Amino acid sequence: MEGNRVETSQIRKGPWKAEEDEVLINHVKKYGPRDWSSIRSKGLLQRTGKSCRLRWVNKLRPNLKNGCKFTAEEERVVIELQAQFGNKWAKIATYLPGRTDNDVKNFWSSRQKRLARILQNSGTPSSSSSSSSRSLKVKKQTHGFHDVPVMEAPKLSSSMEELSYSKGQSFSSSYLDNSHSQTTIKAEEFPLPELVNPNLYTDANMAQLELMSRGTTPYAEAQSQVFFPEIPQPQPYLTLSLESQDLLAKFEDPCFSQVFAPMDVPELEGGNLNVVEQPFLEPVTCSAFGAKEEADNPMTPDAFFDDFPADMFDQMEPLPSPSE
DNA sequence: AAGCGGGACAACCGCATTTGA
DNA sequence: TTCAAATGCGGTTGTCCCGCT
Structure with missing residues (x-):
């Protein structure tokens, strides 16, 4: 075994071992979180500087919330900040103590996948049929994930002018309209409430929507139970x-x-x-x-x-x- | 019990930016 | 001022685990 072990001068990849973590931690204790490349040049680890830094930032830093799921509050913050900043994960992470950009990114990615899947179910005409309500997997067979109208975050390449969302202002309708058209949601049968950006659904909402999309909950009933966040009104x-x-x-x-x-x-x-x-x-x-x-x-x-x-x-x- | 799909997470890659000689 | 190295960031991929059928 030890397929990952490499000879000196080679670079080791893959999961980190406890011993490696220890070496890395010792390095940081001595020199601080810098000079990552020297870790390898000194022969302490056969890892690239980038890899060392990433390991420290994402796993070994002392104040991380490793293993804790995002709370509803954190989720809300991510949603709001993502709407504000776009996919600036590092920036968003600075607002979430104990969370890394990788955490936020992964969280958002999972969320988007889930949202896309839910919307796919709710939007596909066959989704209301008895067969589709039985299982989500059935649909997966007929529509690959990549065919799904993925709920893209608003493309905020360099600015958020369209959002024009700042203190004292309500969310611009252009954003809502924009997202509405971008996502091309087919929701003839279970139309999502108008003027609500699906990106803004909370985890709880999505759970409810999932039930709706599965047809296990009457739509009207479920809709009445879904909480649509007041986002991002100044609050x-x-x-x-x-x-x-x-x-x-x-x-x-x-x-x-x-x-x-x-x-x-x-x-x-x-x-x-x-x-x-x-x-x-x-x-x-x-x-x-x-x-x-x-x-x-x-x-x-x-x-x-x-x-x-x-x-x-x-x-x-x-x-x-x-x-x- | 086995297979499958989804979610969560860790880590890599490539590019951009910053730093320092 | 220039250029290479270091660092930072976002996108993507791979893996593991769990729940469902």
Whole structure:
């Protein structure tokens, strides 16, 4: 076995072993999360620098919510921020403490697939037949996934001008119209409620819709049960300002990882978070690393804010033309 | 019990951007 | 100023697990 083991000078790929993680963690403890390439050049690991960085960022960083499903609140935030920023996963992830861009990306991808599948079921004329309501798999045989009108996120190549969604404004109808046409939903039989972007369905909604599409729930009844989020009307956002300051303190806490490790759902589910009327979430920096790193990069308050997206404060004004 | 499909997740790849010599 | 290396990011693919038929 050990098909992945390679000789020196070769590059190892595939799943990481615990030993490798340990080496990587030690490196970060010593030098901070940088100089990834030196890990290989020093012969510590036969991994590329990119691979090392990715492993650290996505799995080993101390404040990650590994294994925790996205909460309803996180889901809502992702939906809203995706509508606002497009597929800027890294940016979106900064608003979700403990989540990585990969997490957000995977979450969104899964969600889109699921949504597409649901819509396919609800939109295909045969879907209301008894045969199709029996199983989703039946349809899969007749329509490959790629034939599905995938619920594309609005293409926001460089800007979101069409969204024109900012503080004090309601969601522009152009966005809704746009998404409506882009997705070309065939929903003659189970039309989705008008003027609701399917991208904005929450997980719970989709579950309900899935039932609808399967025909196991009478449409009218199900529709009455589906909650359509008020998105993205300006609304109270979870604000993490206080938490951000806590984070700052925790960065200097050698037990930071323990402090954060069990970080779980309840914190985000409303109880402890201050809900303040603010138009936008504040991103959270997640640069938890060793003491050496701190020594090299003392985290001053200014430095802390330097880590926020430069345009973060621009959003306090009507968005000009958020060109990233 | 076996096969299949979907969901979740980890990791790779290619390109873009930043950094530093 | 230029260029190579390092880093960051988004898209994509592969794998594993679980539930359903």
